[in-house]
Amino acid sequence: MAFYSELFSVGPLKLLLFSIVSYFIYVHLLKPALHYIYIVIHYHGFHYQPKSFLLGHLRQIWPNFPFSIDRKSLAASIIKQLCKTVGPDPSRSLSVLWISLFPLVCASGHEIVEEILHKKNLRKPRINNFVGLGDGLLISEPALWKVRRKLIEPFFTTRKMRDHVKNMYQEVKSFGKQLDEEVDKPVDLINHIQTSTLNVILKSSAGIPLDDLKEDKEKLVELIAIGERYGVQRMGNPFWHFDWIFNMSTFSKAYYKTIENMKEMAHTIFRKRKQLLQSLPSNQPENQDFLFLIEGKVDDQGLLDEMNTLIAAGHETIELALRWTLFNLGNHLDVQEKLYKEIVQFFPDDTPIDDMDKLKECVYLDQCVKETLRLNPPVWGFARQLEDDIMVKGQRLIKGSIVGIVVEATHHDPKVYPNTKKYDPDRWNPENASKIPKTAFIPFGYGPRMCIGYRYAIIELKIFTIQIIRKFSLRSIRPHGSIPQKAEITLKPVEPLEIIMKPRTTTKLVN
Numbered sequence: 001m002a003f004y005s006e007l008f009s010v011g012p013l014k015l016l017l018f019s020i021v022s023y024f025i026y027v028h029l030l031k032p033a034l035h036y037i038y039i040v041i042h043y044h045g046f047h048y049q050p051k052s053f054l055l056g057h058l059r060q061i062w063p064n065f066p067f068s069i070d071r072k073s074l075a076a077s078i079i080k081q082l083c084k085t086v087g088p089d090p091s092r093s094l095s096v097l098w099i100s101l102f103p104l105v106c107a108s109g110h111e112i113v114e115e116i117l118h119k120k121n122l123r124k125p126r127i128n129n130f131v132g133l134g135d136g137l138l139i140s141e142p143a144l145w146k147v148r149r150k151l152i153e154p155f156f157t158t159r160k161m162r163d164h165v166k167n168m169y170q171e172v173k174s175f176g177k178q179l180d181e182e183v184d185k186p187v188d189l190i191n192h193i194q195t196s197t198l199n200v201i202l203k204s205s206a207g208i209p210l211d212d213l214k215e216d217k218e219k220l221v222e223l224i225a226i227g228e229r230y231g232v233q234r235m236g237n238p239f240w241h242f243d244w245i246f247n248m249s250t251f252s253k254a255y256y257k258t259i260e261n262m263k264e265m266a267h268t269i270f271r272k273r274k275q276l277l278q279s280l281p282s283n284q285p286e287n288q289d290f291l292f293l294i295e296g297k298v299d300d301q302g303l304l305d306e307m308n309t310l311i312a313a314g315h316e317t318i319e320l321a322l323r324w325t326l327f328n329l330g331n332h333l334d335v336q337e338k339l340y341k342e343i344v345q346f347f348p349d350d351t352p353i354d355d356m357d358k359l360k361e362c363v364y365l366d367q368c369v370k371e372t373l374r375l376n377p378p379v380w381g382f383a384r385q386l387e388d389d390i391m392v393k394g395q396r397l398i399k400g401s402i403v404g405i406v407v408e409a410t411h412h413d414p415k416v417y418p419n420t421k422k423y424d425p426d427r428w429n430p431e432n433a434s435k436i437p438k439t440a441f442i443p444f445g446y447g448p449r450m451c452i453g454y455r456y457a458i459i460e461l462k463i464f465t466i467q468i469i470r471k472f473s474l475r476s477i478r479p480h481g482s483i484p485q486k487a488e489i490t491l492k493p494v495e496p497l498e499i500i501m502k503p504r505t506t507t508k509l510v511n
């Protein structure tokens with residue numbers, strides 16, 4: 001009583017101040033806290049695996065939490081726990097992974113994926129920003145994304161793809177020559193493939209000649225890998241989602257340093273490009289890189305963010321898909337021989353692999369690549385944050401919650417893919433493929449935010465595979481299905497994907 005009488009006795013100024021402070025406390029603390037408690041109570045009604053009250057599934061993922069854990073074990077146990085959480089059983093296709101007291105709704109299965117990704121008012125969660133790609137297309141808020149997506153789409157038209165294909169083939173020729181030194185011994189082509197896929201994306205995005213900036217490119221590969229690892233480490237610790245807690249950790253220093261180094265590297269690429277432009281006529285279509293397309297339409301920071309996004313999104317994903325394609329072919333010699341026969345029919349000897357129409361005609365190659373993307377999707381999952389409540393299969397998902405779409409589990413649904421672990425490119429022949437629902441195959445996502453570079457990726461994968469298979473026969477060292485995987489942003493093999501390459505004596509079809 002005394003408090004109120006004092007408050008009213010001091011006049012309108014104090015009253016105004018009190019109202020403003022109360023309003024801010026309500027809007028920024030009380031309301032979010034109440035909403036969060038509501039979310040937690042709500043999701044306790046959903047399916048989830050046994051968990052501890054306070055730590056949720058954190059102990060299954062991170063056994064000695066909060067003490068440090070080697071990142072390999074952390075990444076491997078994330079995917080193990082996710083596979084336990086979601087799965088082909090319909091009762092598990094919408095379930096909850098508890099990261100301490102924070103619920104992550106996990107969705108899988110083509111019907112649920114279709115239902116969720118068709119909804120409006122979905123955005124990318126804030127935790128995606130932790131990988132340090134700024135406001136690039138992969139991360140950006142819906143309003144900015146809409147403008148930028150329109151601006152960037154022309155970079156992937158059929159006409160522009162013809163220029164990209166020329167670059168890809170140029171690179172593939174020197175890639176093929178390097179492989180001559182790797183024959184007749186077990187080898188994982190990771191380093192060769194990393195360099196080549198980076199060469200290709202840097203040429204198309206920033207006009208950097210394929211064989212230029214060698215040392216910087218090596219540094220860039222390393223930085224992208226560290227950035228991804230650190231980003232995932234931050235995402236995996238719910239307390240580090242709050243900047244003020246994270247900034248107090250010792251890890252934050254290394255994290256911010258890496259982001260700083262990535263920015264510095266982007267500036268180096270920019271400077272190099274500027275020098276090159278002075279000596280090249282920019283009215284030639286082949287000199288018109290990605291930056292040329294958006295320059296003057298977005299500010300300098302926007303240019304950097306979009307270029308970094310394209311490089312990060314379009315480099316490691318292709319590298320993984322190509323390594324798995326070779327490993328799968330090396331384990332299925334019958335498939336490899338059938339593919340070889342198709343390839344030499346269209347691209348014998350050293351025929352340039354730059355004809356888009358002929359590439360389209362390699363239908364069995366298409367099936368082999370698709371089956372790898374199903375079995376070993378480079379991106380194992382992606383997430384959305386709900387801006388409104390939505391109903392999915394009769395269950396309410398609450399505004400503000402994060403929903404993870406688990407690509408890996410969706411691709412292993414036995415109702416759609418019988419004998420799901422088998423590498424079987426015939427699933428994708430025209431007759432069988434017509435029975436597969438479109439949201440049962442989502443290596444590139446689905447809906448408006450589907451991968452903008454999916455055609456670019458498929459074509460690059462095809463060109464590299466053709467060059468390797470027409471020159472070498474492959475045999476994998478380890479059997480199919482024996483390599484465990486770990487979940488960072490991408491799904492990575494834990495052990496090397498070794499193959500032995502033997503030069504083919506002729507690349508002409510002998511009847």
Ligand code: HEM
Nearest residue numbers: 137138313314317318379382443444445449451452453457
């Ligand atoms: C095998 C290779 C690739 C795979 C598996 C892949 C996968 C994906 C997936 C799953 C998404 C959707 C993420 C989401 O919905 O949250 C995505 C988005 C994206 N990808 Fe790819 N990608 C590949 C290659 C590429 C390439 C080559 C580029 C560029 C040259 C690229 C650029 C992007 C961009 C910019 C986005 C964001 C699109 C948007 O939000 O509008 N990707 N990718």
